[in-house]
Amino acid sequence: MLGIAFVVALSAGVLSAAFVAPGAANTTSATASTSTVGEANVTIANQTTNGTTVIVRSATLPEGGFIAIHNDSYLPPSNDSVGSTIGVSRYLSAGSHQRVEVVLDEPIAENQTLVATAARDGNSNQSFDYLSSQGFIDTAYSRTAGGAVDDRASVRIVNATSLAREAKIGFPNQSTTGATVTVQSVTLPDGGFVGIHGENYLPPNNETQDSLRGFSGYLTPGTHRNVSIALKQNVTENTILLAIPYRDTNRNQSFDYLRSNGENDTAYAPRGATALVSRGSVTVEQTPETNDSGATTRSTTESSEESSSAGLTSLFQSLEIVVIIAMVLVTYLYFRLT
Incomplete structure (x- = not known):
C-alpha cells in the first residue's frame, strides 16, 4: 500500500509540474527551473489595431520560445490557457526581443x-506544440512568486479587415536561365512580399536570412499570379529553392526583413510554424554558347572562303579581258603594218 501511495504521489507531482495555471501560484519546486525563474518577462501595451495583428512591446526568453496571445477567457474564472489562444509568434531565439508582431489566427472585430x-520551446523543435499537446508541451515561463509570465492590455479595433486570413503560395518545379524564377500564385491577405531562399533556410541549418536569394517588390493584398522574381546571384546548376510569403509589418512597402535582422516583415505562417513554405525544383537551361561560337566560326570561315573564291574569279575574268584586248591590238597592228 505504501508503494502504491508513493507512485500516485509521484505521478501527481509530475502532472502539476507540466502545467502552470494562468495567474495561479506555482506549487512546484523552484529548484527545477532556477536558471529561468525571475528572468523571463513579456510586456504588451494598450494599442489600436485593425484586428489582424497585435504588437508585443518587449519580451525576454532566456531559453528561446514563443509569445502566445490569448483572449480574456485565459483569465479567472475561466482559466482556459489552451482554448483562449488566438495567435502565436514565430519561434524567438534566446534573449530579448522588441516590438514583436503576432498575427492572430482569426481577425477580432471588437475592443477587448x-x-x-x-512560452518555452520545451521540446526544442521551434514549433509551438502547446495546443496539440493540450497544454503539456511548450508551457509558459513561470515567475519567481508563482504563476505564468504574462501581461494584459486593452486592444481597440479600428478599420477591421474582412480579408480571408489564409495565405497561400504555389512554387512549382520549373526551368530558368538562372537569373529569375516565377511564383505561380501567391495570396497575401494583408499584402507583402515573396522571398526566394536556398535549402539552407531549412533545418538543420536554419539560415533564415543568409539563405535569401531574392525577393519581389511590394504586392497588394489579394492573389497574384506569375510573379517573376530576380535573383541576387544567378543560379548556375540545378537546385531546390523555397518561396515564402512575407508580410509588410511596418507598412512602408519596403522589404525590411534583412536590415531589421528578422524583426520586421516576418513570414506568413500557420499557427505555431516558422513560415509558410513552398518548395520547387529549379532546372537551369543550358545556353548553347559553344555551339553558337562554333557556328559563328564556321560561318565566318565559310564567308571568308567564299570571298576569296569570288576574288579569284574576278581576277581571272580581268586577265581574260586584258588578253583579249592585247590580241585585238596585236591583230590591228599586224594588218596596219602589212
Whole structure:
C-alpha cells in the first residue's frame, strides 16, 4: 500500500509540474527551473489595431520560445490557457526581443482585453506544440512568486479587415536561365512580399536570412499570379529553392526583413510554424554558347572562303579581258603594218 501511495504521489507531482495555471501560484519546486525563474518577462501595451495583428512591446526568453496571445477567457474564472489562444509568434531565439508582431489566427472585430504569455520551446523543435499537446508541451515561463509570465492590455479595433486570413503560395518545379524564377500564385491577405531562399533556410541549418536569394517588390493584398522574381546571384546548376510569403509589418512597402535582422516583415505562417513554405525544383537551361561560337566560326570561315573564291574569279575574268584586248591590238597592228 505504501508503494502504491508513493507512485500516485509521484505521478501527481509530475502532472502539476507540466502545467502552470494562468495567474495561479506555482506549487512546484523552484529548484527545477532556477536558471529561468525571475528572468523571463513579456510586456504588451494598450494599442489600436485593425484586428489582424497585435504588437508585443518587449519580451525576454532566456531559453528561446514563443509569445502566445490569448483572449480574456485565459483569465479567472475561466482559466482556459489552451482554448483562449488566438495567435502565436514565430519561434524567438534566446534573449530579448522588441516590438514583436503576432498575427492572430482569426481577425477580432471588437475592443477587448488580450493577454500575452511567454512560452518555452520545451521540446526544442521551434514549433509551438502547446495546443496539440493540450497544454503539456511548450508551457509558459513561470515567475519567481508563482504563476505564468504574462501581461494584459486593452486592444481597440479600428478599420477591421474582412480579408480571408489564409495565405497561400504555389512554387512549382520549373526551368530558368538562372537569373529569375516565377511564383505561380501567391495570396497575401494583408499584402507583402515573396522571398526566394536556398535549402539552407531549412533545418538543420536554419539560415533564415543568409539563405535569401531574392525577393519581389511590394504586392497588394489579394492573389497574384506569375510573379517573376530576380535573383541576387544567378543560379548556375540545378537546385531546390523555397518561396515564402512575407508580410509588410511596418507598412512602408519596403522589404525590411534583412536590415531589421528578422524583426520586421516576418513570414506568413500557420499557427505555431516558422513560415509558410513552398518548395520547387529549379532546372537551369543550358545556353548553347559553344555551339553558337562554333557556328559563328564556321560561318565566318565559310564567308571568308567564299570571298576569296569570288576574288579569284574576278581576277581571272580581268586577265581574260586584258588578253583579249592585247590580241585585238596585236591583230590591228599586224594588218596596219602589212
